Amino acid sequence: MSSFFGKRKSQHAATPALGTTPAKNPNAPVPTPLERMLMNAGPIRNDGSDKFFGMENFGNTCYCNSILQCLYYSVPFRDNVLSYPRRSNPESVAQAQANAPARVPPTSQANGNAKKPQGPSSARNAGTPPNQQQKPEDKDSPEYKKKQALITGPILNMSYENSADYEMPEDLFTSLKDLFEAVVVNQSRSGVISPSRFLETLRKGNEMFRSAMHQDAHEFLNLLLNTVLESVETQDRKLIAQQKADAASSESEDTDIAKVESGTVSFPSVLPVPTASPNKWLSDLFEGTLTSETRCLTCENVSQRDEPFLDLSVDLEQHSSVTACLRRFSEEEMLCERNKFHCDNCGGLQEAEKRMKIKRLPKILALHLKRFKYTEDLQRLQKLFHKVVYPYHLRLFNTTDDAEDPDRLYELYAIVVHIGGGPYHGHYVAVIKTQDRGWLLFDDEMVEPVDRSFVLNFFGDQAGLACAYVLFYQETTIEAIRQEQRNEGKARMSQDVTNGLGVMPKHSNEMNRVPTISPITSLTMPGEAAQYAALDHAATAPQLKTNGHVETPSSPHLAAIRPTSPIVQSKKEKAKEEKVRKEEEKARKAAEKQFEKQAEKERVENEKQRRKDLANKLQDAHKRQEAELRAALEASKASKADEDRRNALERAETYSPTSSSPSGLDRFKRSKSLRFGSLTKKDKPRSNPSDENVSEPPSDSVPSINPNESETQKEKEKKNRFSIRKKSFGKLT
Incomplete structure (x- = not known):
């Protein structure tokens, strides 16, 4: 520990x-x-x-x-x-x-669990000099x-x-x-x-x-x-029994009073006595339901058995995760040989497949990682130091097929950590996420704030024999997680800005700086490093000779720029080198300026081309839209002409001299100007001769003047069956 x-x-x-004010001396605690953390915590x-x-x-x-x-x-x-x-x-x-009663310190407990007192009076320090008894803590x-x-x-x-x-x-x-x-x-x-x-x-x-x-x-x-x-x-049972007794006593008293007042016999009430329902708050929080499904391989009969659980225990595997352990928890298991299943349908022991699934998810999931396993070789429990990764947020996939809310999202809020090499000795601590103060470490009497990354130190592969033993997850939502991430991002950003003032600009300048080797640097570079001095002239494009070969860049020869002794070097040589350096610097700046100008020119041309392409696309879209609009207008005009012809035909049929003049109401019923669609299957004239005696024939059964014209008209009506236009009622008499 x-x-x-x-x-x-x-x-x-x-x-x-x-809450006390610290002393102002330098030795103040x-x-x-x-x-x-709690000094400015508020009320x-x-x-x-x-x-x-x-x-x-x-x-x-x-x-x-x-x-x-x-x-x-x-x-x-x-x-x-x-x-x-x-x-x-x-x-x-x-x-x-x-x-x-007065508190008894653990040092004077008589139960065998007392801590040994520290100091010179202990047996370990007996007989040692005083200066060696007290070691600095x-x-x-x-x-x-x-x-x-x-x-x-x-x-x-x-x-x-x-x-x-x-x-x-x-x-x-x-x-x-x-x-x-x-x-x-x-x-x-x-x-x-x-x-x-x-x-x-x-x-x-x-x-x-x-x-x-x-x-x-x-x-x-x-x-x-x-x-x-x-x-x-x-x-709860006690309170219900007490309420029933109180209700029965009050009912008997009311009955006796009623008998005395009325002098008649009264019967007990038929309505049940209202009682308080048992409290289920603990079941709603921690209790879930496991379903054990067993399928007989002989008759394919499936039997189910439900059982509640307050915490879920899962087996561990090396280099796995909590999700993988839960997936293995719900894998199918073969029941064969000595573990055969007694099938009620078959009436005997049969081979079967068994699977455990979660039928109802709890609001708070206590997940127990089986770190302690019994080994037959050692005949005792042994701690498993398997690396098992647990996430901050968890969904129980592959274990909740028939659950009410299979996609429920859980958030990690507490971990019980076991520190030690075996199940018979060690120490327990808790790492808990609080509402307002983040993650805290609870180690008996000590409470300390820790970072969020500290939670991921107990997968089982870290030094110190500390492993996560019990994980506590509580239900949450996507909105709550996103809000928490936004708050953490704002806090981290403000901290980075505060701690990084004066560092960010320098870092950006270093990132944008092009690593080049100047002639001055090349003079002091021994060996092969001086050869890279010729790269300073790469920005200047060399001129082509008439034979097509590239002319050698006008840079001094490597032998000319080799370092010479300061004693041999004269003022004239120094001036010559300075002049060469200035010319090279000038050529380099001119090349950089020309390069920037060329890049700006290309950027402007690309922008012009992009805008031109965008204008062409917009123009094509406008043309296509105008063509569609013209086609729609032509279709509307053709539909209007067909409607006018059909109306004229109907008026001609209505005022036909061969037909008897109907009455005003019959003429109103027989007119097709009240309809908004063409003929349908229900409106076709009936072929049964007995229908002629009906007093009110269908409105569409008006005989046509010319059969050929009628057939042509029917075909046009069939084409315009789905055109809907408002009919004109102005010419009806």
């Missing part, structure tokens, strides 16, 4: 009380990182979200401290624990704290920080129980509720909790936690959640 977390540097010596809220208390270790209780911290910073769980069955009165909490070590946290305080003495305030028997749930309420009611933002009463209640009802051996944090989590669930259900 010390080798891993001792690398994290912290600038503090002795921790002062939170420097605030801890947590205290610096204290009454929900406990801005409280950061460590927990005292009583020898081997780090497993309990890490799990309790993770559950406290699970906001919905903490709120439900505080409000069930009701919130305690702050006065009753203060009174219970005032009447609590490392102020960056976790042990020193934990001592300073206990010295600074405040220490919440949780040696009392307050279950009578909410009328429940004392158990693990009431002790947990007392612990949460003590933190919320306290006026300090940081300190140390001494959960002695909670540990006493835990050991009283569970024998396996009474020993001084190293305990399993996952077993404690499973026990605690099941105990809380049983306590809540028992309290």
Whole structure:
């Protein structure tokens, strides 16, 4: 533990009380990182979200401290624990704290878990000189920080129980509720909790936690959640029974009063007595449903069995990820040989395929990584140091085929880390993401802020034997993730701008600078480096001779620019070299200027060509649009001419001299000017002769004057069946 977390540097010596003004002398204690973080935190809220208390270790209780911290910073769980069955009165909490027994330090515990006192009186330091007894302590070590946290305080003495305030028997749930309420009611933002009463209640009802051996944090989590669930259900049944008894007594009293007043016999009410429904808040948060599907390979019959779970345990593989482990968790497993399945349909043992799937997803997913595996060779448990990558955000693909919300998105908010080489010894710490202060490291009494990248140090491949053991994921949304990323990006950008003032311009200039070798530099470069001096003239295009060969650039020969002794070199030679250098510099600048001018010219021509192409495209689009518009107008005119001809034909048929003059109402019904479409299949004249006696024939069954003209007209109407125009009613009489 010390080798891993001792690398994290912290600038503090002795921790002062939170909120105190530091002394002005140079030997004044420097605030801890947590205290610096909380100095400008604003007013204290009454929900406990801005409280950061460590927990005292009583020898081997780090497993309990890490799990309790993770559950406290699970906001919905903490709120439900505080409000069930009701919130305690702050006065009753203060009174219970005032009447609590005195705190017993762990050094004087009699349970075998006591820490050895440090100092000259220990057996290790006995007989040594005084100057060698006291060694200077490392102020960056976790042990020193934990001592300073206990010295600074405040220490919440949780040696009392307050279950009578909410009328429940004392158990693990009431002790947990007392612990949460003590933190919320306290006026300090940081300190140390001494959960002695909670540990006493835990050991009283569970024998396996009474020993001084190293305990399993996952077993404690499973026990605690099941105990809380049983306590809540028992309290609900008690409240329901009490409500039924009260309702029955009140009903009997009302019946007796009614008998006395009326003197008649009254019957009991048929309506059921309203009772309170059992509370399901813990089931809604942590409980999910697993479905075991077994398919018989003989009769293809599929049997399902559902079972609830409060935490999900997955096997590990080397160099894998949490997603891969979950995919393997839901893979099909063959049941054969000794593990055959008893099929009810076949009536015997048959080979089958078994698969585990998640039917209902919980809101808070406690994912247990099976780091401890029993090996038959060693006949004991062994820790697996497999590299298993866990993400910040998780979706349970391939495990939730029939779930209600298979694409639910989870966010990592807490990790329980085991540090040690085996399951029988080690240490537990918790890394938790808080609402307002980001990620924090909870190591018993010590609480320190850490960076977001610190969370990814526990895949199992890092030095220090620290591995993630239990992962806590809570449901989230894409919008919440994007908002958090925006906030982190703004903070990172402001930090980069603040830290990089005066560095960014220099960096950009260095990036834009072209690495060239000047003649002065080439004079001092020995060997092959001087040959690159001719590259200074590459920007000037050499002239072609008449025979097509390239003329040699007008640069001095390599032998002429070789360094000579300062004694032999005269003033005339120096002036000549300076003149050559100036001419070369002038030629280089002229070449650069010509190159820039040529580049600008090409850029202007490209822009002109681009604009010309864009104008041509726009012109083609306009021409195509005008052609389509003309075609539409011509089609509209042709349709209008057809409509006029059809109307003329209808008027001719209506005023035909051979037909009897119908009455006004019949003429109105027989006119086709009220219709907006052409003939349909339903409007065709009936071929049955008996239909002639019908008093109201169809409106479209008007006989045509000329058969050929009628057939031509029908064909035109069939072509314009889907043309819709408003008919003219002006000429009807």
